[in-house]
Amino acid sequence: MQDVSEWSDYRFFHRDLSWLEFNQRVLEEAVSSDNPLLERLRFCAIFSNNLDEFFMVRVAGLLRLIESKHNQKDAYGYYPQEVYQFIRQKYEHLIRKQYEIFNKHLLEQLAEQRIFIKGITELTNEEAKMVERFFETTIFPIVTPLAVDPGHPFPVLPSRTNAFAIKLQRNNDIFLAIVPLPYSLPRLLKLPSERDEYKFILIDEIIRYYLAKFFRGYTLKTVVKFRVIRDSEVLIAEDYTQDLLRAIEQEIKKRPKAKVVNLQVEIPATEDLIKDICAGLEYSYDDIVRIDGFLDLTFLFELANSVVNPKLLYKSFIPARMEYEDIFEIIKEQDFILHLPFESFQPTIDLLKIAAKDRDVLAIKMTLYRTNDDSAVIKALLEAARNKKQVTVLVELKARFEEERNIDWTKDLEAAGCHVIYGMPGYKVHAKMMLIIRKEQGRIQRYVHLSTGNYNENTTRIYTDIGYFTANEDIAREVADIFNFITGYSLPGRLQRIVYAPYELRKYIFDLINKEIAFQKKYGNGFIFAKMNALEDTQIIEKLYEAFDAGVRIQLLVRGICCLIPKQAQNHAIEVRSIVGRFLEHSRIFIFGNNNDKRVFLSSADWMTRNFDKRVELLFEVNRKPIKDKLIWIMKTYWEDTAKVRYLAIDGTYTRPEVNERKFNAQEELLKIYTT
Numbered sequence: 001m002q003d004v005s006e007w008s009d010y011r012f013f014h015r016d017l018s019w020l021e022f023n024q025r026v027l028e029e030a031v032s033s034d035n036p037l038l039e040r041l042r043f044c045a046i047f048s049n050n051l052d053e054f055f056m057v058r059v060a061g062l063l064r065l066i067e068s069k070h071n072q073k074d075a076y077g078y079y080p081q082e083v084y085q086f087i088r089q090k091y092e093h094l095i096r097k098q099y100e101i102f103n104k105h106l107l108e109q110l111a112e113q114r115i116f117i118k119g120i121t122e123l124t125n126e127e128a129k130m131v132e133r134f135f136e137t138t139i140f141p142i143v144t145p146l147a148v149d150p151g152h153p154f155p156v157l158p159s160r161t162n163a164f165a166i167k168l169q170r171n172n173d174i175f176l177a178i179v180p181l182p183y184s185l186p187r188l189l190k191l192p193s194e195r196d197e198y199k200f201i202l203i204d205e206i207i208r209y210y211l212a213k214f215f216r217g218y219t220l221k222t223v224v225k226f227r228v229i230r231d232s233e234v235l236i237a238e239d240y241t242q243d244l245l246r247a248i249e250q251e252i253k254k255r256p257k258a259k260v261v262n263l264q265v266e267i268p269a270t271e272d273l274i275k276d277i278c279a280g281l282e283y284s285y286d287d288i289v290r291i292d293g294f295l296d297l298t299f300l301f302e303l304a305n306s307v308v309n310p311k312l313l314y315k316s317f318i319p320a321r322m323e324y325e326d327i328f329e330i331i332k333e334q335d336f337i338l339h340l341p342f343e344s345f346q347p348t349i350d351l352l353k354i355a356a357k358d359r360d361v362l363a364i365k366m367t368l369y370r371t372n373d374d375s376a377v378i379k380a381l382l383e384a385a386r387n388k389k390q391v392t393v394l395v396e397l398k399a400r401f402e403e404e405r406n407i408d409w410t411k412d413l414e415a416a417g418c419h420v421i422y423g424m425p426g427y428k429v430h431a432k433m434m435l436i437i438r439k440e441q442g443r444i445q446r447y448v449h450l451s452t453g454n455y456n457e458n459t460t461r462i463y464t465d466i467g468y469f470t471a472n473e474d475i476a477r478e479v480a481d482i483f484n485f486i487t488g489y490s491l492p493g494r495l496q497r498i499v500y501a502p503y504e505l506r507k508y509i510f511d512l513i514n515k516e517i518a519f520q521k522k523y524g525n526g527f528i529f530a531k532m533n534a535l536e537d538t539q540i541i542e543k544l545y546e547a548f549d550a551g552v553r554i555q556l557l558v559r560g561i562c563c564l565i566p567k568q569a570q571n572h573a574i575e576v577r578s579i580v581g582r583f584l585e586h587s588r589i590f591i592f593g594n595n596n597d598k599r600v601f602l603s604s605a606d607w608m609t610r611n612f613d614k615r616v617e618l619l620f621e622v623n624r625k626p627i628k629d630k631l632i633w634i635m636k637t638y639w640e641d642t643a644k645v646r647y648l649a650i651d652g653t654y655t656r657p658e659v660n661e662r663k664f665n666a667q668e669e670l671l672k673i674y675t676t
Contacts, residue, residue, distance in 0.1 A: 022559070045297055059262065123201070130192065154178070166222070168219065168221065181207065263278070342464075367396070367432060369429070385418045395420055429486055532557070535558045564576065601620065
C-alpha cells in the first residue's frame with residue numbers, strides 16, 4: 001500500500017486505502033488459474049462495479065470535505081487532501097493493471113475458447129448486414145443526439161453514463177454534440193456463429209461507426225468516448241424531515257445532476273475535445289483517467305451470462321436441503337442454523353410462505369434491508385396481509401443503491417395492507433430478523449429467524465451467511481422488544497439473550513475483550529477469533545491492541561477493510577487473513593476463549609463505527625452445543641485455507657501463503673462436505 005517506513009507514524013491503516021487493497025484482491029481473482037474463464041470475467045466486472053460505487057460514495061464524501069476547506073485529520077490520522085491523493089494514485093495503478101489483465105490475458109484466453117469480441121471492421125459481409133439492420137431498426141430510433149450550444153446546455157448525464165463527444169463541422173463552423181449510450185439496450189450484440197463458437201460486438205462500437213447518420217449535413221471531425229461517475233450519496237437532515245419516504249424520493253431525483261467525481265476518457269482523444277467535456281461537466285482536467293481499451297468493463301457480466309459452456313464456469317451444485325413435514329414443529333423441537341449457500345435458503349422461504357397461509361398465524365414482523373426482484377419474501381408478505389395477518393415490515397429506505405427498489409416495495413406492501421416502517425431517523429436498521437406469532441392450543445407461540453445476511457434469494461446463492469431458527473421464548477420476547485423499539489417509542493428492557501446497537505453493542509464487545517485480557521493474565525489462555533466483512537472502528541482496534549499487549553492470541557478473518565495493523569510477539573500475535581473466493585464471505589461469527597469454555601456469537605454487525613453508532617444491529621450468543629461446535633468447525637476450516645487466503649502485512653499489503661503441497665480451498669471443501 002505504502003512504503004513500510006511511512007506507517008511508523010500511524011496507528012491504523014486508512015479505511016479507504018484498505019478498501020482499495022481489498023478490491024485489488026478481487027482483481028487478482030481475474031487472473032487466478034484456480035477460477036474458470038467466465039468466472040474470471042465476472043471478477044473483472046465486479047472490480048469495475050466496486051470502483052464505481054467507491055467513487056459514488058467514499059470519494060464523493062471526501063471531495064465534499066475538501067471543498068468545505070475541512071483541514072483536520074480523520075480518525076486514522078490522515079488529512080482529506082492526502083487521502084484523496086493516495087486514492088488517485090492507487091486507483092490509476094489498479095485501472096492500468098485491470099486493462100493489462102483484460103487486454104493481454106482475458107481477451108486472448110477468450111479467443112482460445114472461440115469467444116470473440118469483434119471490431120466493426122472485422123465483420124464478415126453477413127455480420128455487417130446484420131449489424132446494419134440492427135442499427136437501423138433498433139439503435140437509431142432509440143439513441144438521441146444532443147447538441148451543445150447557447151440554446152442547448154451540456155446535457156445532464158446520470159452516473160455511470162457512457163457517451164460519445166463529437167466535434168462537427170458545417171461550412172467553417174465547429175459544433176459540439178453528445179450522444180449518450182442508451183440504458184435500454186444491452187451492451188453486447190450476439191453475432192451469427194458456428195457451433196461452439198460465440199461472437200459479439202459492443203453496441204458502443206456500432207454507434208461509433210454509424211455516428212454520421214445522426215448528423216446529416218455535418219462532417220464528423222473528432223470523436224471520443226467518455227464515462228461519468230457522480231456523487232450518489234443520499235444526504236437527508238432526518239431530524240427536520242416530516243416524511244422520510246418523500247425526502248428520499250426527492251434526494252434520488254437530484255442524483256443525475258450531482259457533482260461528477262470521476263471521469264474516464266478513452267485513448268486516443270484530442271485535448272480540445274477533452275477540455276470541452278471537462279468544461280461541460282465542471283470536472284478538473286488534471287483528474288481525468290485515460291483508458292486504453294473498452295470503457296466500462298461491467299459488460300463482462302453480460303458476456304459471461306451469454307456463453308453456455310459449463311467447462312468455463314464453476315461446477316454447479318445443489319445446496320443441502322433439510323427434510324421436514326412441518327417447519328414449525330422442526331423449529332420447536334430444537335434451535336438450528338443454516339450455512340448459506342452450502343445449505344438451502346428454502347426453509348426460510350417456506351417458513352414465511354407457510355406462515356402467510358396458516359390460519360393459526362396471527363402476525364408476522366420482519367426487517368428488510370436488501371431484497372431481490374420477483375422476491376418470494378415480498379410475495380409471502382403480500383399474501384399474509386391479504387389473508388388478514390397483522391404484517392409489520394421495516395423496509396430500510398436508506399439501504400445504499402437500493403433506495404428506489406425499496407420505495408417500490410414499500411408502496412406495494414402498504415397497498416396490500418401491511419404496516420410499513422420506513423426506517424428510524426438518524427439510524428439505518430441493518431438487523432436481519434423475522435418474528436412469527438402463532439396461536440397453538442390456546443396459547444401464543446413465537447418463532448424467530450435471525451441472520452447475518454439479507455432476505456435476498458439471489459445473494460443467498462453466492463454469499464456465505466448463517467441463518468438461525470429458534471422458538472426459544474426468551475429470545476422471542478427480546479426480539480419483540482427490539483421490534484417495538486424500531487416501530488414505536490420504546491427502549492428495550494434489560495436484554496439477556498440479545499445485544500443491540502446503537503446503545504449496547506460496543507460496550508458488550510469491550511467487556512468480552514476485557515474478560516479475555518483477564519483470563520490471559522490469570523490463566524494464560526486469552527483467545528479471540530472473529531470473522532467479519534470489515535474492521536475499522538478505532539476504539540475496538542485500540543482495545544484489540546490492548547489485548548495483544550496483554551498476551552491474548554487474536555485471529556481475525558476480515559474479508560474487506562481492515563484498519564488494524566497486525567502485530568507479532570514471541571508467543572502470540574494479532575493475525576489478519578482475508579478470503580476472496582467463489583462466494584462472498586458475509587457471515588459475522590465471533591468466538592471468545594472464555595477460559596477454554598468458548599462463547600460463540602452471531603451478528604448482523606461488522607466492527608465498524610457506523611454499525612456501533614449509526615445502525616440498529618443485533619448480536620446474540622449461541623448456547624446449544626451442536627450449533628456452537630459447528631460454528632467453531634466452520635471458523636477453523638476457513639482459517640486453514642491456503643488457496644484463496646491472503647495475509648495482511650504490516651505495510652498494509654496482502655500476500656498469499658507459500659504452499660508446497662496441494663492447496664486447501666475452504667469454500668470448496670465446505671461444498672464437498674455439505675453436498676455429498
